[in-house]
Amino acid sequence: xxxxxxxxxxxxxxxxxxxxxxxxxxxxxxxxxxxxxxxxxxxxxxxxxxxxxxxxxxxxxxxxxxxxxxxxxxxxxxxxxxxxxxxxxxxxxxxxxxxxxxxxxxxxxxxxxxxxxxxxxxxxxxxxxxxxxxxxxxxxxxxxxxxxxxxxxxxxxxxxxxxxxxxxxxxxxxxxxxxxxxxxxxxxxxxxxxxxxxxxxxxxxxxxxxxxxxxxxxxxxxxxxxxxxxxxxxxxxxxxxxxxxxxxxxxxxxxxxxxxxxxxxxxxxxxxxx
Numbered sequence: 001x002x003x004x005x006x007x008x009x010x011x012x013x014x015x016x017x018x019x020x021x022x023x024x025x026x027x028x029x030x031x032x033x034x035x036x037x038x039x040x041x042x043x044x045x046x047x048x049x050x051x052x053x054x055x056x057x058x059x060x061x062x063x064x065x066x067x068x069x070x071x072x073x074x075x076x077x078x079x080x081x082x083x084x085x086x087x088x089x090x091x092x093x094x095x096x097x098x099x100x101x102x103x104x105x106x107x108x109x110x111x112x113x114x115x116x117x118x119x120x121x122x123x124x125x126x127x128x129x130x131x132x133x134x135x136x137x138x139x140x141x142x143x144x145x146x147x148x149x150x151x152x153x154x155x156x157x158x159x160x161x162x163x164x165x166x167x168x169x170x171x172x173x174x175x176x177x178x179x180x181x182x183x184x185x186x187x188x189x190x191x192x193x194x195x196x197x198x199x200x201x202x203x204x205x206x207x208x209x210x211x212x213x214x215x216x217x218x219x220x221x222x223x224x225x226x227x228x229x230x231x232x233x234x235x236x237x238x239x240x241x242x243x244x245x246x247x248x249x250x251x252x253x254x255x256x257x258x259x260x261x262x263x264x265x266x267x268x269x270x271x272x273x274x
Contacts, residue, residue, distance in 0.1 A: 033159035039209045044147040049074040052232040058225045063089040073145040077104035078243040101245040108245040123257040132185040176200040185265040
């Protein structure tokens with residue numbers, strides 16, 4: 001995930017780890033993709049907090065994005081992402097630094113380039129009250145960490161266990177194909193945003209049941225995005241101040257709450273009132 005607010009399963013900053021949480025376990029030879037995914041979800045659900053490094057590579061038409069940084073989560077909804085990125089195209093390259101912060105009620109995104117700093121604010125309380133739970137989860141997965149990422153992936157894709165992956169990590173590669181019967185609100189959202197890829201692979205650690213990579217592919221199977229994780233630290237003390245944010249006085253600040261709400265599928269009750 002550059003640190004984007006609106007993303008599909010592969011458009012997110014996701015993590016990897018080499019630590020074992022309580023409730024985890026080793027992958028058995030006969031386990032199905034569904035069993036492996038559930039075991040991974042159980043591992044993340046047990047975490048009170050974690051921090052790690054993340055690397056993201058996205059291939060846009062005529063352009064590539066490469067980002068890396070630090071990802072911090074305190075359950076259930078506190079988030080901080082510190083990211084440095086480079087966008088390259090035929091015109092050259094643009095480097096930037098971004099900071100994403102959420103205390104659970106607001107989501108702030110600050111982006112710095114040589115042209116200055118731009119800040120956006122999103123009122124998560126208003127958004128969560130207005131949209132369906134599935135829609136909220138799909139858009140703001142970083143706040144819920146890898147657990148939310150896995151939950152959404154299971155709703156969107158049918159997975160099969162492919163093979164042992166030879167990437168330098170002992171793992172099981174799960175190959176996912178977009179479902180035909182995804183939830184109606186999620187289908188509406190994905191059609192509007194056009195950012196859900198036909199295929200998604202997830203690399204699950206063989207010895208620790210953790211997600212090492214999410215790989216989004218087009219219908220031909222070509223890789224369009226890869227998100228990898230490393231250097232996990234679980235349940236350590238993280239300064240609460242890191243999850244609060246005050247925009248600099250000279251920054252351009254835009255509240256995008258109304259704009260976002262106009263684009264999202266609403267709850268059935270709100271649709272009837274309109």
